Amino acid sequence: MSLKIGKKECAAAGIFVAAALLFLYVRDRNGIESVLEVAGYETIQEDAEKEGRGKIALTFDDGPHPYYTEQILDGLKKRGIRATFFVTGMNVEKHPEIIERMHEEGHLIGNHTFYHTQLSKKNREKFKEELIRTSEVISEITGEDVIYVRPPYGSWDKSFETELNMFPVLWTIDPLDWCSTNVACITDNVVKKVDENDIILMHDYYATSVTAALRVVDELTEEGYQFVTVEEILFD
Numbered sequence: 001m002s003l004k005i006g007k008k009e010c011a012a013a014g015i016f017v018a019a020a021l022l023f024l025y026v027r028d029r030n031g032i033e034s035v036l037e038v039a040g041y042e043t044i045q046e047d048a049e050k051e052g053r054g055k056i057a058l059t060f061d062d063g064p065h066p067y068y069t070e071q072i073l074d075g076l077k078k079r080g081i082r083a084t085f086f087v088t089g090m091n092v093e094k095h096p097e098i099i100e101r102m103h104e105e106g107h108l109i110g111n112h113t114f115y116h117t118q119l120s121k122k123n124r125e126k127f128k129e130e131l132i133r134t135s136e137v138i139s140e141i142t143g144e145d146v147i148y149v150r151p152p153y154g155s156w157d158k159s160f161e162t163e164l165n166m167f168p169v170l171w172t173i174d175p176l177d178w179c180s181t182n183v184a185c186i187t188d189n190v191v192k193k194v195d196e197n198d199i200i201l202m203h204d205y206y207a208t209s210v211t212a213a214l215r216v217v218d219e220l221t222e223e224g225y226q227f228v229t230v231e232e233i234l235f236d
């Protein structure tokens with residue numbers, strides 16, 4: 001018995017082998033993703049983006065800084081994004097024009113004490129005075145009451161809430177931007193952990209924080225997250 005293979009069969013077999021080799025090549029280059037694309041994974045991802053992954057809030061402590069805060073404000077304005085700034089009274093007095101700009105551009109401004117003081121058992125009255133004084137210097141510029149406070153190092157006394165009608169805002173993600181100059185590391189610390197309603201702690205006081213914060217904004221906007229002020233996370 002002889003096996004006859006015609007030209008047509010030969011050509012068909014050739015095309016099949018070429019297609020199989022191309023598939024293996026693509027799979028090896030792109031790993032599982034190319035297979036998921038075929039399975040419609042991309043469509044699922046696009047749907048999630050349309051629906052949105054939820055709200056998150058970017059917060060900046062310790063400013064305003066004459067250079068870095070302006071850079072962050074420029075970047076946020078370009079992207080149409082609002083954030084929350086917890087400022088110290090001493091820096092507000094030095095740079096009132098930056099507070100004015102924050103307010104005009106729709107950012108939320110909170111209290112971070114006057115001299116960045118940590119509350120302890122010994123300094124309760126001094127701490128309280130700093131909160132009052134800081135709220136006063138902010139209100140003089142914005143014309144609005146200051147409701148939110150981020151206590152330095154998270155030390156807080158609940159009775160201030162009724163005494164001063166202030167609300168403490170802590171954080172859920174701390175990328176430790178103040179102790180690293182590695183932008184990719186800071187960005188990854190946020191992007192890999194983030195979930196709906198997270199409050200991200202950063203500082204408008206370092207060049208790396210500026211770059212990392214704007215990278216976080218770009219990456220998470222792309223993923224479908226919506227950046228809002230802390231007020232919208234806490235009360236909406």
Ligand code: ZN
Nearest residue numbers: 061062116152
């Ligand atoms: Zn601080």
